[in-house]
Amino acid sequence: MSEIYSKAETLELRRKHIGPSCKVFFAKDPIKIVRAQGQYMFDENGEKYLDCINNVAHVGHSHPEVVKAAVKQMELLNTNSRFLHDNLVQYAKRLTATLPEKLSVCYFVNSGSEANDLALRLARQYSGHQDVITLDHAYHGHVTSLIDISPYKFHQLGKEGKKEFVHVAPSPDIYRGKYRENHPDPASAYADDVKKITIEAQKNGRKIAAFIAESMQSCGGQVIPPAGYFQKVAEYVHKAGGVFIADEVQVGFGRVGKNFWGFQLQGEDFVPDIVTMGKPIGNGHPMSCVVTTREIAEAFGASGLEYFNTFGGNPVSCAIGLAVLDVIEKEDLQGNARRVGNHLIELLKEQQKKHPLVGDVRGVGLFVGVELVKDQQTRTPATAEAQHIIYKLKEQQTLLSADGPHRNILKFKPPMCFTMEDAKFVVDQIDTLLTGMHGSCTAGCSSLFTSTTIRNGGNSYAECVSESISHINGNACRQVNGFYTESHGVPCKRIRT
Amino acid sequence: MSEIYSKAETLELRRKHIGPSCKVFFAKDPIKIVRAQGQYMFDENGEKYLDCINNVAHVGHSHPEVVKAAVKQMELLNTNSRFLHDNLVQYAKRLTATLPEKLSVCYFVNSGSEANDLALRLARQYSGHQDVITLDHAYHGHVTSLIDISPYKFHQLGKEGKKEFVHVAPSPDIYRGKYRENHPDPASAYADDVKKITIEAQKNGRKIAAFIAESMQSCGGQVIPPAGYFQKVAEYVHKAGGVFIADEVQVGFGRVGKNFWGFQLQGEDFVPDIVTMGKPIGNGHPMSCVVTTREIAEAFGASGLEYFNTFGGNPVSCAIGLAVLDVIEKEDLQGNARRVGNHLIELLKEQQKKHPLVGDVRGVGLFVGVELVKDQQTRTPATAEAQHIIYKLKEQQTLLSADGPHRNILKFKPPMCFTMEDAKFVVDQIDTLLTGMHGSCTAGCSSLFTSTTIRNGGNSYAECVSESISHINGNACRQVNGFYTESHGVPCKRIRT
Incomplete structure (x- = not known):
């Protein structure tokens, strides 16, 4: 690709010339995207990301x-x-x-x-x-x-x-x-x-x-x-x-x-x-x-x-x-949204049966939310866990976001050309992550990242459009020039993704 | 050109589907533009218009x-x-x-x-x-x-x-x-x-x-x-x-x-x-x-x-x-704006010496105003005359606008590729129009279209961006669905352009 600046230079120029209120996704290690096609985005190294969040690229990127x-x-x-x-x-x-x-x-x-x-x-x-x-x-x-x-x-x-x-x-x-x-x-x-x-x-x-x-x-x-x-x-x-x-x-x-x-x-x-x-x-x-x-x-x-x-x-x-x-x-994208959306919801409902973290699965078409909770009865929001998942997914080159007042809702709103296979792919990834979280540090983390912590975090709410994934672990991270710096005092290493 | 609708059909659909608060230029006979290049616009019949108003097409239309x-x-x-x-x-x-x-x-x-x-x-x-x-x-x-x-x-x-x-x-x-x-x-x-x-x-x-x-x-x-x-x-x-x-x-x-x-x-x-x-x-x-x-x-x-x-x-x-x-x-467009702007202002200043209607010529570069007045001493705004000129220019396929609180200021803000020849061309047209207005109905019209009439006209001010040329003769015209209908009670035919 025709990169003008290295990622480090791009970041540096952004710090210098773009308002600090304008946040990036995954602030600790933002993504540089250089091209996109359909439901896929590609970074400067040609790495391919499955896009589950860009509802703006409605009929597919660069159609x-x-x-x-x-x-x-x-x-x-x-x-x-x-x-x-x-x-x-x-x-x-x-x-x-x-x-x-x-x-x-x-x-x-x-x-x-x-x-x-x-x-x-x-x-x-x-x-x-x-x-x-x-x-x-x-x-x-x-x-x-x-x-x-x-x-x-x-x-x-x-x-x-x-x-x-x-x-x-x-x-x-x-x-x-x-x-x-x-x-x-x-x-x-x-x-x-x-x-x-x-x-x-x-x-x-x-x-x-x-x-x-x-x-x-x-x-x-x-x-x-x-x-x-x-x-x-x-x-x-x-x-x-x-x-x-x-x-x-x-x-x-x-x-x-x-x-x-x-x-x-x-x-x-x-x-x-x-x-x-x-x-x-x-x-x-x-x-x-x-x-x-x-x-x-x-x-x-x-x-x-x-x-x-x-x-x-x-x-x-x-x-x-x-x-x-x-x-x-x-391209019958409305029909596709109905069919693939139904399939995605079905797959997610299976996750709900399997993983106690999944409190609710709701959606219509390709507008779907998965609400994570620490406890099915009290419905305490599992905010840190939601953040963990989207950061882990990003490492695995799948873009998903978490939103809602407690930022504990995994949010799907992909380009409308999203396929059955894409749905299966991302749900399998989530399944593996949820499985890995069972009985590990989840309980310990839960008490550390309550919704109150998040709500009082000053920079805790994200500007809408569900891009809240630029926020890391509530008030545990400090902002400098619109970039979150290292999180301080986060005792649970596993959450620091 | 690939017209889908006749002009009449376009107008009809616009009446039906576009908010009546959204006005068109030259409401009595709006222009349908199908293509544009540089400082020229072309209507559905291939007629060419010199564009003196579209500052948005800064480096020239369709560059x-x-x-x-x-x-x-x-x-x-x-x-x-x-x-x-x-x-x-x-x-x-x-x-x-x-x-x-x-x-x-x-x-x-x-x-x-x-x-x-x-x-x-x-x-x-x-x-x-x-x-x-x-x-x-x-x-x-x-x-x-x-x-x-x-x-x-x-x-x-x-x-x-x-x-x-x-x-x-x-x-x-x-x-x-x-x-x-x-x-x-x-x-x-x-x-x-x-x-x-x-x-x-x-x-x-x-x-x-x-x-x-x-x-x-x-x-x-x-x-x-x-x-x-x-x-x-x-x-x-x-x-x-x-x-x-x-x-x-x-x-x-x-x-x-x-x-x-x-x-x-x-x-x-x-x-x-x-x-x-x-x-x-x-x-x-x-x-x-x-x-x-x-x-x-x-x-x-x-x-x-x-x-x-x-x-x-x-x-x-x-x-x-x-x-x-x-x-x-x-293309050194800033330099062009300086050179052509200076020339345009010089030419207009000559008009000021020649025609008592021209009260003031002011501007820098390709941002120029010509304030028309009924009287050089009292500086009474010559609103109707300004409207007359822009309507006449439109008939001669030159697009100019009139703005300001009294809508008596001819306003130049053309694409920046405007040439010396373009400047000469439009000023010559204005010269001819001003000459034709001497001693004709100007005096009679003056008393009919005072700035007060305009100010109280309800629909008299134009939404900015100097597109006030959709307004005809102050309160003498009635609006239906965003289009000005026939002006009523305008006694001076020569002004009803």
């Missing part, structure tokens, strides 16, 4: 059809959407055709953060209200307005983190949440909590503009809301004058297998008022979209403020977006 | 070197910055080398809006303060946090538009502003106004996090701050505990000719604390950057919050960024 479409359009024209262009309208037509009919109006932007910010603006203008209901542990983006509504981030800012206009509803997590799998109707119970928030807010003279939730919580811990929850929430939120925003930035575009959009898992009778898209939409190209109803779009337009986004909806982005849709269709 | 670099990298790898990659650090090294030494730490993002939002986060974290001083008529982006600090936008929202933490300083416009060209020291006078704001704020228990300004105001009306202004402002803002953010989104990357960055026009002794970049950085590819000092970057890191941007700093964006820097250098 030739996507590259071809990009090149063809780049050679012709790349300009803003103030000029008429066929790609823009053709893409909007194709994209809205994947959604329920009433979601017919698009705004093209450049990132999931821009999309969620615009969704809030739409909701506020339409409702005339300001307040937002968000789920606990939610992450919706890195711009100021979204950190405000992301408990995943603002919880780290101490007491002043939560603004008055933000209302946090419990995450509809039936494994670790408030209402669990043994509850007769967790969907209604969780929705009732949202209802209570709307009533309480109104009592305090506050007005709800929107409820926002990922169709399935990603950073929040691969949480799949019980079916029927969104319908009931939408009813209560509408009653309060607000709208329902479904954040599909992580989970859209066929990943869930059964449907094209994550929110559709709730049932055909559910349609959000606003849908935001991102990551996989352009297979890595910076693009994103907000889709809403004619009614909301017209209310937004009626403010008199124009909306112009310099790069949003440019012909190159739209050509790429179209190519991604084409490839999903041609 | 082959930029496309080549993009393709080469897209075929290899496009992934996030959690993996080490040479392009990221090489680009950061090259980019910071164009800046004063203390500006050494980069954050790569996707748009000018993301950049300015992050700049505010950096400033707030570093200073521990919240308040922001912004210039009147400023536009800094479309996300919630930036509309808050953009008078260009929030003035349209009525009394409640301005938040308490926002302080508006007068725009340092020596032609139309508070202190004019006849003032002995406008730089000090404008800076003193900022000083007063900091003192007043402190009296009210408020604390300044940042002063933000474009190095030259673009939407604000091609305003070139008098040299020495930034130095003094920085002194007062630092004293108040805040930082200086130079927004180079519109004007950076050699456009001003004499220097690579707009803020450098203030003198070598001025260095901002944070610089934001955007539009031209990737010649149309969605990318952007914030550069700051080690001290600010470390304070931001110390918060414990990570900063992760999914697409920001990906190897494709960085490869494109590097190619843009290469082309600027290889």
Whole structure:
């Protein structure tokens, strides 16, 4: 490969010129990737890694059809959407055709953060209200307005983190949440909590503009809301004058297998008022979209403020977006996600029977979480063990991440071309690792790495997108310039991977 | 060309599927562009337009070197910055080398809006303060946090538009502003106004996090701050505990000719604390950057919050960024901007002598404004006349825009490959138009299109980036689905272009 710098030089330049808040994967020994194809990434020595985490490379890394479409359009024209262009309208037509009919109006932007910010603006203008209901542990983006509504981030800012206009509803997590799998109707119970928030807010003279939730919580811990929850929430939120925003930035575009959009898992009778898209939409190209109803779009337009986004909806982005849709269709990647996802979940469920560390296996399609616990009854998060596994897997050239509020959930969200063999391969690796951990230092480590340690670690939470694997053993490691230095005082050598 | 839809069909689909707040250029007869090369754009009939407005296509539309670099990298790898990659650090090294030494730490993002939002986060974290001083008529982006600090936008929202933490300083416009060209020291006078704001704020228990300004105001009306202004402002803002953010989104990357960055026009002794970049950085590819000092970057890191941007700093964006820097250098585009810009300004100054409508000609390099006035003494903005000219030029296949708070400033910001001949060509066209307007209906029109009419027009201000040419004759036209319909009650036919 055509390396310009040695890995050490790359690291040194990164320390010098890249913000220390920008973390790398596997900080103790970061990976330098020089090329990637399909579900594989290759480092500077040509070593091949199986990629189980890059949901952005949705149709596979460096997909030739996507590259071809990009090149063809780049050679012709790349300009803003103030000029008429066929790609823009053709893409909007194709994209809205994947959604329920009433979601017919698009705004093209450049990132999931821009999309969620615009969704809030739409909701506020339409409702005339300001307040937002968000789920606990939610992450919706890195711009100021979204950190405000992301408990995943603002919880780290101490007491002043939560603004008055933000209302946090419990995450509809039936494994670790408030209402669990043994509850007769967790969907209604969780929705009732949202209802209570709307009533309480109104009592305090506050007005709800929107409820926002990922169709399935990603950073929040691969949480799949019980079916029927969104319908009931939408009813209560509408009653309060607000709208329902479904954040599909992580989970859209066929990943869930059964449907094209994550929110559709709730049932055909559910349609959000606003849908935001991102990551996989352009297979890595910076693009994103907000889709809403004619009614909301017209209310937004009626403010008199124009909306112009310099790069949003440019012909190159739209050509790429179209190519991604084409490839999903041609290669039946949604079907593949369903088939391979089912297989992966089956294999992981076998692990659950075999290894007491595996507390829960949950997922749909190629969006799967494996929650590790120290004890099946108390469900104490096995955070250090999860970190151990992802570090060991990395040594074995498989990329996996751990996320969730306790960072104890192994998280699968591979490129959609992931195969049955890939699924078998990674689960076998995990099996071997779990087997090796039985009766070794696990018990000793458990007491050292409690979730409290992790939570108070200062640098403990990871910026979302499940890249939390840059964190090592909670507060046991110190940061310098965005790189974790040697962990200090970690008594269990086996965990120091 | 490979048109999929007729222009009418494209329009119809756009009405159906694109948010009505997203406006098109020349709404009465929008242009469909299918390809572009250098400083020329071509419509669906192969008609060629001279492009005087697209500063995003910085090194020229569809530049082959930029496309080549993009393709080469897209075929290899496009992934996030959690993996080490040479392009990221090489680009950061090259980019910071164009800046004063203390500006050494980069954050790569996707748009000018993301950049300015992050700049505010950096400033707030570093200073521990919240308040922001912004210039009147400023536009800094479309996300919630930036509309808050953009008078260009929030003035349209009525009394409640301005938040308490926002302080508006007068725009340092020596032609139309508070202190004019006849003032002995406008730089000090404008800076003193900022000083007063900091003192007043402190009296009210408020604390300044940042002063933000474009190095030259673009939407604000091609305003070139008098040299020495930034130095003094920085002194007062630092004293108040805040930082200086130079927004180079519109004007950076050699456009001003004499220097690579707009803020450098203030003198070598001025260095901002944070610089934001955007539009031209990737010649149309969605990318952007914030550069700051080690001290600010470390304070931001110390918060414990990570900063992760999914697409920001990906190897494709960085490869494109590097190619843009290469082309600027290889083709001496900064030198070209200086030479052609000087020529353009000279030609326009001749127009000023010849036509009483031309009140002021100002600019540096290929960032030039021509302010049209009804009267040289009163300086009453000649808004309708400016709109007339850009519509007539469009008929003659030259793309120019009009901007500023009164939309009476003809605004030049062409691709940097603009030639002497192009300059002569467009100025000749303007000359002919201005000549044709002498003694015709100009006087009659003047009274019909006062700046007040424009200001109160509801849809009168344009979203920035100087694309205000979608607005026709102030409030004389009604909007339907983002398209201006026929203007009603415009008595002067000659203006209805």
